[in-house]
Amino acid sequence: MVQSGRTAAVLAFLMIGAAVFSANAQSPDRPASRPASPKHGTVFQSPATQALQADDGANPAMLWVGQGETLWSAPAGPENKSCATCHADGTQSMKGIAATYPKLDPKSGQLLNLESRINQCREQHMHAPAYTYESAQLLALTAYVTIQSRGMPRQVTVDGPAAAHFERGRAFYMTRQGQLNLACAQCHDDNVGEKLRGDTISQGQTLGWPGYRLEWQTMGSLHRRLRACSLGVRAEILPFGSPDYVALELYLAWRSKDLPLESPAVRR
């Protein structure tokens, strides 16, 4: 009686152990892949939201673009330099730049997203303090630089010294996480088009960011959007600009290779 009970317990333990192991071993090893038929995030939005985005006169994000244009030539720091001092006309010099980010900084070996690149210019070339993430100024300048690539194809480098960052981003995207134990891929690769309450799950493309989210009633960075998905699965909400999110950003940018940028988008 005692003996058979123990055998049953051991058997049950082994069975549960095997099941739990396979449940968690599967996901992180999933290879990098792009959606077979790539789609912009906008097509998953309601017609009203799409219309708001399509009209620059109505798109609320254009307010930030306008502010960014002003900041572009606003002097700062002890030498009174502005972005324009080094980069002249942003509508020319910034064409296509956002489409290549995140990008490795050859000097530091760090992977930089556009926000950290802008702040690096502030600190190193202007000797002005960095903007905090989600500040109106950083959002405005990021939006201004990004709109110069509107309609241009995404092209990021993921090989050579960037390969380790790409792999880190891939692993993050594939790993089940949080109390709800879900990986990004389970929604944005496996359940595209399904309803998550009032949302339709898109491919998780990043082409529209920074963008205006109606739920926030303001402009937000891509990292703010990523934090919302982390919160949704009750996973650690990483700090803005954290290396994990920047690496994830690189993986996501690779997934949308050759698709045209559409920032500033409007999202539900």
Next chain:
Amino acid sequence: MNSRRPGEQGNQTWPNRRRLISLAAVVALLVVSPQAALAQRPAVTAPGDIVVVGDAIPAPLTTTQPDAARGRAILLDRAKGNCLICHRLPVATEPFQGTIGPDLSGIGRRLTTSQIRLRLVDQSRLNAATLMPPLYRTAQLVRVDAHYRDKTVLSAIEIEDSVAYLASLKD
């Protein structure tokens, strides 16, 4: 935080009596045997002690009597079950129900109470690739937000209430 228990209402003006009651409680805890104390409290099965038999968990997770009405409220509550984010339930007043998981209407006809219990506790034991979150498991989870770490999505009685409600959905 209010540390007063329901029975103590009205004792505020008489602090000495409150202290006496606390003292009595401590003494009672010391002298009463652990078994007797356990008998008073409902027995709850910890997530690590769940016994799965086939595709089901036959034993309830707690000795407390479940309540289907409470279960319904838990499943609809966005801060609790939030099941409608993925599923549909026969609740006409709830717009925007999810389509990621199966429609749960009639689930009580398709599955037994014990089978429903396992699907709530940890569906990954049946389907390793499932999207269905493990609602009563704390092991083998990564990057859990500090607020939820080492906690289950639902408590034992919340699982039982939810199971009771789902089992009652016959059509």
